Amino acid sequence: MNALEVRGLVKHYPGVKALDGVDLVVRPNEVLGLAGENGAGKSTLLKALVGLVSPDQGQIFVRGQAVKLRNVVDAANHGIGMVFQEQSLVPNLTAAENIVLGSEGAGVRRGIYRWNEMRRLAQEQLDKIGSPIDPLARTDTLTFAERQMVEIAKVLRIEQRSQHPPVIILDEPTSVLESKEIETLFAQIRRLREFASVVFVSHRLDEVLDVCDRVTVLRSGQSVGEVATAGAVPRELHRMMIGSTGSDDHYHENAATPVTADQPRLSVRGLSGKSFHDVDLDVAAGEILAIVGVHGSGREDVCRALFGAEPTTAGEIRMDGTKVDLPSTRAACAAGIGYVPAERKIEGMVGSMSVADNMTLAKQKPRLTGPFVAPKKQAALVDSWIKRLSIRTPRRDTAIGRLSGGNQQKVVLARWLIGGDVKLLLLDHPTRGLDIGARSEVYRLMRELASSGVATVLLADSLEEAIGMADRILVMNDGRVAAEVACPSGGKPSPLDLVKEMV
Amino acid sequence: MTVTTEVAPAPRRSSRRGASFRDAGPPVALIVIFGVFAALSPQFRSFGNVQNIVDSAAVLAVVTCGITFVLMMGSIDLSAAGVMGASALTVSLLVANNRNGNDFGFFGILAAVLLGCAFGCLSGLALVLLKVPSFMATLGVSAVGLGVATLMFAGVQPNISDAALKGWAVERFLGFSYLTWIAVACILLGWLIQRYTRLGRYAYAIGGAEEVLTLSGVQVRPYKVAVFALAGAFYGLGGVMVTSQLGAGLVQAGNGYDFSAITAAVVGGTLLTGGRGGVLHSAVGVLLVMVLTNGLVQVGVSPYWQGGVEGVIVVAAVAAAVIPQRRRNQVVK
Numbered sequence: 001m002n003a004l005e006v007r008g009l010v011k012h013y014p015g016v017k018a019l020d021g022v023d024l025v026v027r028p029n030e031v032l033g034l035a036g037e038n039g040a041g042k043s044t045l046l047k048a049l050v051g052l053v054s055p056d057q058g059q060i061f062v063r064g065q066a067v068k069l070r071n072v073v074d075a076a077n078h079g080i081g082m083v084f085q086e087q088s089l090v091p092n093l094t095a096a097e098n099i100v101l102g103s104e105g106a107g108v109r110r111g112i113y114r115w116n117e118m119r120r121l122a123q124e125q126l127d128k129i130g131s132p133i134d135p136l137a138r139t140d141t142l143t144f145a146e147r148q149m150v151e152i153a154k155v156l157r158i159e160q161r162s163q164h165p166p167v168i169i170l171d172e173p174t175s176v177l178e179s180k181e182i183e184t185l186f187a188q189i190r191r192l193r194e195f196a197s198v199v200f201v202s203h204r205l206d207e208v209l210d211v212c213d214r215v216t217v218l219r220s221g222q223s224v225g226e227v228a229t230a231g232a233v234p235r236e237l238h239r240m241m242i243g244s245t246g247s248d249d250h251y252h253e254n255a256a257t258p259v260t261a262d263q264p265r266l267s268v269r270g271l272s273g274k275s276f277h278d279v280d281l282d283v284a285a286g287e288i289l290a291i292v293g294v295h296g297s298g299r300e301d302v303c304r305a306l307f308g309a310e311p312t313t314a315g316e317i318r319m320d321g322t323k324v325d326l327p328s329t330r331a332a333c334a335a336g337i338g339y340v341p342a343e344r345k346i347e348g349m350v351g352s353m354s355v356a357d358n359m360t361l362a363k364q365k366p367r368l369t370g371p372f373v374a375p376k377k378q379a380a381l382v383d384s385w386i387k388r389l390s391i392r393t394p395r396r397d398t399a400i401g402r403l404s405g406g407n408q409q410k411v412v413l414a415r416w417l418i419g420g421d422v423k424l425l426l427l428d429h430p431t432r433g434l435d436i437g438a439r440s441e442v443y444r445l446m447r448e449l450a451s452s453g454v455a456t457v458l459l460a461d462s463l464e465e466a467i468g469m470a471d472r473i474l475v476m477n478d479g480r481v482a483a484e485v486a487c488p489s490g491g492k493p494s495p496l497d498l499v500k501e502m503v
Numbered sequence: 504m505t506v507t508t509e510v511a512p513a514p515r516r517s518s519r520r521g522a523s524f525r526d527a528g529p530p531v532a533l534i535v536i537f538g539v540f541a542a543l544s545p546q547f548r549s550f551g552n553v554q555n556i557v558d559s560a561a562v563l564a565v566v567t568c569g570i571t572f573v574l575m576m577g578s579i580d581l582s583a584a585g586v587m588g589a590s591a592l593t594v595s596l597l598v599a600n601n602r603n604g605n606d607f608g609f610f611g612i613l614a615a616v617l618l619g620c621a622f623g624c625l626s627g628l629a630l631v632l633l634k635v636p637s638f639m640a641t642l643g644v645s646a647v648g649l650g651v652a653t654l655m656f657a658g659v660q661p662n663i664s665d666a667a668l669k670g671w672a673v674e675r676f677l678g679f680s681y682l683t684w685i686a687v688a689c690i691l692l693g694w695l696i697q698r699y700t701r702l703g704r705y706a707y708a709i710g711g712a713e714e715v716l717t718l719s720g721v722q723v724r725p726y727k728v729a730v731f732a733l734a735g736a737f738y739g740l741g742g743v744m745v746t747s748q749l750g751a752g753l754v755q756a757g758n759g760y761d762f763s764a765i766t767a768a769v770v771g772g773t774l775l776t777g778g779r780g781g782v783l784h785s786a787v788g789v790l791l792v793m794v795l796t797n798g799l800v801q802v803g804v805s806p807y808w809q810g811g812v813e814g815v816i817v818v819a820a821v822a823a824a825v826i827p828q829r830r831r832n833q834v835v836k
Binding site: 071072073076084088089090091092093097101102103104108111112113115154 | 698699700701702704707708710711712714715716718719720721778779
């Protein structure tokens with residue numbers, strides 16, 4: 001009997017058909033991968049499985065019985081639990097409280113906490129995944145990976161609610177983890193398989209193939225195929241996801257232009273800050289420089305320091321040979337530096353504001369007449385960039401939060417381009433959370449910008465991305481530059497060459 | 504307590520369970536300020552004056568205790584003044600007084616506390632059912648409370664003659680007035696609620712991440728109403744205590760306590776955004792504010808200067824408290 005089965009699920013949103021008759025089968029004790037581009041309906045399907053979305057048509061069967069899931073508690077009572085993409089722990093409570101939250105059981109009697117009992121209940125869950133976390137530690141003192149373990153322990157508590165093996169849904173659990181933490185997570189998932197079924201969602205296909213037994217591919221609200229991962233070919237899956245053979249030239253290397261400048265656009269000497277020391281780097285006009293390094297290597301802070309968002313203690317930054325001071329982000333903007341932050345939804349955009357307003361957030365001049373905003377000028381400007389970057393948005397005054405991730409990111413990029421004066425772009429994980437099609441678009445855009453003479457510093461999402469896109473790679477380790485690796489088209493280094501410098 | 508005896512066997516860095524450097528700020532400031540005033544003024548360091556400070560802090564401590572729970576939740580409560588006025592009039596008309604023949608004694612006090620509780624409940628319901636932001640909801644409830652108090656006042660001040668209630672302010676146990684001991688009991692009760700009850704822990708959690716509670720299947724709304732009701736009960740008791748001090752029920756019994764209590768809580772380290780702080784923090788904050796007020800008088804600062812100086816010191820104290828969190832591009836609202 002199947003642990004979970006979905007038949008013909010349909011869900012309409014105003015103007016969109018998010019689910020269009022999805023079928024899905026989860027067998028007992030298997031890890032099922034769910035793949036699909038953003039917008040394929042993955043998140044709506046998952047929400048339907050935990051009762052956050054009520055489907056318009058179709059049925060959900062739990063162990064052969066048709067059920068209606070009204071809310072998260074209801075789903076938990078049926079043995080379905082989900083680890084949400086954005087972590088859902090209360091930061092100022094203890095790990096134990098988070099684990100039993102909403103189902104304290106014997107931990108609370110008549111409204112009074114019994115801390116010993118509470119700790120015991122939590123320890124029980126933590127033991128299942130063999131985690132050494134102290135249950136009475138405050139959650140915000142734990143590392144990200146530890147918090148994820150707490151989250152899994154929390155989901156496992158649904159076992160106490162139903163007498164059957166649980167179904168655990170992991171929604172993009174790896175998107176913010178470093179590779180070592182991912183390994184730990186995968187070990188946990190394989191452990192979970194012993195007594196539970198797991199649905200694993202990720203936009204990284206290599207991970208799906210690595211940890212899952214079977215993959216179901218969704219495309220535009222429908223299940224388009226099911227593949228056993230043993231012997232599956234990534235390209236085959238890619239094709240199923242995007243519906244056609246994707247270009248082999250994922251990174252648009254054909255569009256790469258050789259760097260010819262003799263003077264570097266950006267030249268940094270001896271830059272030091274709280275988490276990085278003595279960093280030297282040069283980027284020429286039209287060059288893409290990737291900085292790679294593990295978590296804690298300081299590369300994020302270097303990037304932010306170049307945008308004036310992180311204080312520095314020593315060092316010199318020159319743009320086109322002239323020394324610049326970057327005491328604030330404003331100074332960096334004035335110097336022709338643009339920054340695309342890693343946390344798109346938090347730092348990159350104002351979700352409730354329109355596409356037009358988001359695009360004109362940083363550079364005011366192109367939309368102004370005198371000190372006033374000229375609506376016509378702004379409209380023409382924004383429309384031209386929507387067209388140029390082929391941003392898919394209903395209108396220019398649609399709230400940016402309603403676009404897909406890839407289109408949001410294009411608007412964020414456009415913010416630096418509309419002034420026409422950007423000389424250096426700092427891209428901090430520009431493709432994080434984007435699906436393969438949207439990523440390819442962003443890569444194309446980066447190539448275009450580079451060939452128009454913009455210098456780029458890239459903090460890539462993966463080593464493959466760094467190798468694919470960069471002309472040169474800087475490896476950072478423990479706050480210092482450990483190595484510099486040339487990375488020209490046709491002479492790319494292997495990931496192994498980089499990894500040995502990183503650790 | 505059992506909580507702190509267990510040590511994690513795992514070879515990981517020791518985790519912070521309770522106190523931290525940040526929490527140490529206000530107590531340290533209290534000791535420093537106390538030391539400075541004590542060095543400057545011999546009158547200040549006399550036992551009589553310390554008694555004085557603690558006794559005068561009693562009412563504010565009880566009110567702050569209540570408001571702390573609301574602030575912990577990330578809401579705000581401006582209803583203290585109105586609730587205290589209504590409860591002051593209620594208690595003065597129910598115990599032995601010069602306006603009517605009532606003499607319910609303890610039950611009169613209980614009724615006043617329950618009235619406060621009901622007003623708090625009203626604020627909470629307006630918040631969760633009508634979706635009125637707590638700032639406006641409690642402001643409205645405060646006005647309603649003052650209105651109810653004015654109606655009961657009806658132009659003639661009720662002077663109380665209940666010996667027990669009058670005794671709260673004048674009789675002493677171990678050198679401190681009964682009011683002080685009531686305040687101590689309230690702080691202890693508040694701390695127990697905060698630490699050992701679901702209500703207290705959820706109030707804390709709501710301030711930390713309300714959506715997470717909902718996603719975990721917790722019904723948040725009853726707890727919100729309960730927190731406001733709890734706070735209201737503390738204000739009600741505060742109104743009774745003021746009545747005991749004045750020997751009469753006045754509409755203005757709670758005048759100024761709303762903002763003093765918020766100030767004390769924030770100075771003590773409770774964040775207005777919720778999720779941090781607690782009853783003990785607030786108790787320290789109350790003492791800080793009272794020591795400051797008293798100390799400035801004792802060292803001879805002109806009364807004309809006092810209000811302004813106090814304000815500056817409060818802002819400085821909060822600024823010092825947030826120094827560890829300051830960074831570039833920080834968002835403060």
